[in-house]
Amino acid sequence: MTIEQRSAVHNFEPALVEEIQKLGSERQLDAGEELMRPGMYIRSIPIVLSGSIKIMRQDEKGNETFLYFLTEGDTCAMSLTCCTAHRPSSVRAIAEEPTKIIMVPAEMMDLWLQKYPSWKNFVFQSYQHRFDDLMDAVDSLAFQKMDQRLWRLLKKKAALQEKRYVYNTHQELADELSTSREVVTRLLKKLESMGKIKTHRNRIELL
Amino acid sequence: MTIEQRSAVHNFEPALVEEIQKLGSERQLDAGEELMRPGMYIRSIPIVLSGSIKIMRQDEKGNETFLYFLTEGDTCAMSLTCCTAHRPSSVRAIAEEPTKIIMVPAEMMDLWLQKYPSWKNFVFQSYQHRFDDLMDAVDSLAFQKMDQRLWRLLKKKAALQEKRYVYNTHQELADELSTSREVVTRLLKKLESMGKIKTHRNRIELL
DNA sequence: ATCTAATTGTGACATTTGTCGCCGCTTACG
DNA sequence: CGTAAGCGGCGACAAATGTCACAATTAGAT
CATH class of the missing domain: 1.10.10.10 (Winged helix-like DNA-binding domain superfamily/Winged helix DNA-binding domain)
Known part of the structure; x- marks a missing residue:
C-alpha cells in the first residue's frame, strides 16, 4: 500500500512521493498505542497511511477531552507547528485502531514548501481541516x-x-x-x- | 503609527512593509462593529494595527461562544484559509474596542509566501497562535x-x-x-x- | 470449574446550570 | 418632566450533570 493512493495526498508530485518514501520511516501502531503526549518534542511529521489516530486535549489535573480523529492522508497540525517552532506538543495522540504511519523528518518542511507546490497545498489544507475539526469540537462542547x-x-x-x-x-x-x-x-x-x-x-x- | 512598529510583524522586510502599505487599505472599526460573519466570503486578509477584535463561534440556532481575541500584529487564521480555499467564514469577528486594521488583498498570499520569508513565518506563526488560542477555548469549555x-x-x-x-x-x-x-x-x-x-x-x- | 478483576447497572443525593416571573433602578429620549 | 427601554437583583423551581455506594454480570486467568 503506497502513499500515492491516499486521498488527501493524491496530488503529490511523483518526485515528492519518492522523497517521502526514501526519507520517511514507516511505523506500525497498535490500537491504543501512544504516538505523542503533551510536553513531548516532535522531530518528525507523521502522515497517516491507514487506520486512525485520536487526538485528545489534557488539562493539568489529567482530565481529557476528545478533539478529533486523523485518518488516511491526514497529518497533525500540531506537529507541523511544533516541528517548525521547536515547541512541545500540547495534545495527546493515540492510535484508535491498528494504524500505519510514515514519519517525515521535520527538516524537510521548509525545503519542500519551496520545492513542491503540492506540499504547500497539503500543509495549508491540513491546517484548514484541523481548524474545522477544532471548531466541531468547540461546537460540541459549547452548544450540545x-x-x-x-x-x-x-x-x-x-x-x-x-x-x-x-x-x-x-x-x-x-x-x-x-x-x-x-x-x-x-x-x-x-x-x-x-x-x-x-x-x-x-x-x-x-x- | 506604522505597521513596522508592531510586535508580531516587526520582522517584515522593508520591501514587504512597503507593499502592504501600498496595496492594503486601512480601515477604522468602531467598538462593536462587525468585520466578518459566518457564511461571508472574504477577499482580503485583515491585520490588526491597534485595538482588538473578538472572534466568536455561532451555531445554527444563534447561540454564540467566545473563542479568542486578535490584537496588534495579529491576523485571522480563518481568513487565511478562507481566502486561499474560497470558502465562507465559519466565525464572527467583532471589534472589541475602536480598532484599526489594514486589509491586504488575498491574491498576494501565494506570491508573498514565495517572495518574503518573513511573510511565510508570519502566516505560520498566525496558525500556531490561533491554534493555541483555540486550545485555550477548548480548555475553558471542557474543563472549567x-x-x-x-x-x-x-x-x-x-x-x-x-x-x-x-x-x-x-x-x-x-x-x-x-x-x-x-x-x-x-x-x-x-x-x-x-x-x-x-x-x-x-x-x-x-x- | 473457580476465582478475580473488569464492566455494567442502579438508586440516592449534591451541585451546577437553565429558566421563569417579577421587581426596582437608571438612563435615554421625547 | 415623564415614560419606555435597558439593566441588574432575587426567589423559586426544573433539568442536567457529578458523585457515592454498592450490587450484578461477565470475561479471562489459573
Whole structure:
C-alpha cells in the first residue's frame, strides 16, 4: 500500500512521493498505542497511511477531552507547528485502531514548501481541516448536551471503521467526553430506550 | 503609527512593509462593529494595527461562544484559509474596542509566501497562535465551571486594555460564555463576595 | 470449574446550570 | 418632566450533570 493512493495526498508530485518514501520511516501502531503526549518534542511529521489516530486535549489535573480523529492522508497540525517552532506538543495522540504511519523528518518542511507546490497545498489544507475539526469540537462542547455529544461521538467512531459497532467501554467514552462513567451508562440507556443503539458488553451497536 | 512598529510583524522586510502599505487599505472599526460573519466570503486578509477584535463561534440556532481575541500584529487564521480555499467564514469577528486594521488583498498570499520569508513565518506563526488560542477555548469549555470561565474572561478583557475595568453588561458576558444573564449575575455576585471584583452598572472592577 | 478483576447497572443525593416571573433602578429620549 | 427601554437583583423551581455506594454480570486467568 503506497502513499500515492491516499486521498488527501493524491496530488503529490511523483518526485515528492519518492522523497517521502526514501526519507520517511514507516511505523506500525497498535490500537491504543501512544504516538505523542503533551510536553513531548516532535522531530518528525507523521502522515497517516491507514487506520486512525485520536487526538485528545489534557488539562493539568489529567482530565481529557476528545478533539478529533486523523485518518488516511491526514497529518497533525500540531506537529507541523511544533516541528517548525521547536515547541512541545500540547495534545495527546493515540492510535484508535491498528494504524500505519510514515514519519517525515521535520527538516524537510521548509525545503519542500519551496520545492513542491503540492506540499504547500497539503500543509495549508491540513491546517484548514484541523481548524474545522477544532471548531466541531468547540461546537460540541459549547452548544450540545452530553447525550448529543455522546451520540455524535458514537457516530464518528462507527463511521471511522465503516461498521455499526463501537468497541469501547463506558469508561473510555466517559474519558473522551470528559465526564463520568455513570453518566455515560445513564445516557447509553437513554439512547437504547430511544432505539438508537443496542448495548452489549465492550461493544455498542448503532441502529 | 506604522505597521513596522508592531510586535508580531516587526520582522517584515522593508520591501514587504512597503507593499502592504501600498496595496492594503486601512480601515477604522468602531467598538462593536462587525468585520466578518459566518457564511461571508472574504477577499482580503485583515491585520490588526491597534485595538482588538473578538472572534466568536455561532451555531445554527444563534447561540454564540467566545473563542479568542486578535490584537496588534495579529491576523485571522480563518481568513487565511478562507481566502486561499474560497470558502465562507465559519466565525464572527467583532471589534472589541475602536480598532484599526489594514486589509491586504488575498491574491498576494501565494506570491508573498514565495517572495518574503518573513511573510511565510508570519502566516505560520498566525496558525500556531490561533491554534493555541483555540486550545485555550477548548480548555475553558471542557474543563472549567462557569464561574472560572467568567473570571478568566474578565481577566482577559481587562488585560486587553491594561485597565482594571471591564465595560460590559451581564447580558454581553452571558452571550460570550453561551449562558444566560441570570447565571452571569449570580456568579458575579459570588465573585464579588469572594472579593475578586466589584460590580457597577455597565462596568466591573477587578480587584 | 473457580476465582478475580473488569464492566455494567442502579438508586440516592449534591451541585451546577437553565429558566421563569417579577421587581426596582437608571438612563435615554421625547 | 415623564415614560419606555435597558439593566441588574432575587426567589423559586426544573433539568442536567457529578458523585457515592454498592450490587450484578461477565470475561479471562489459573
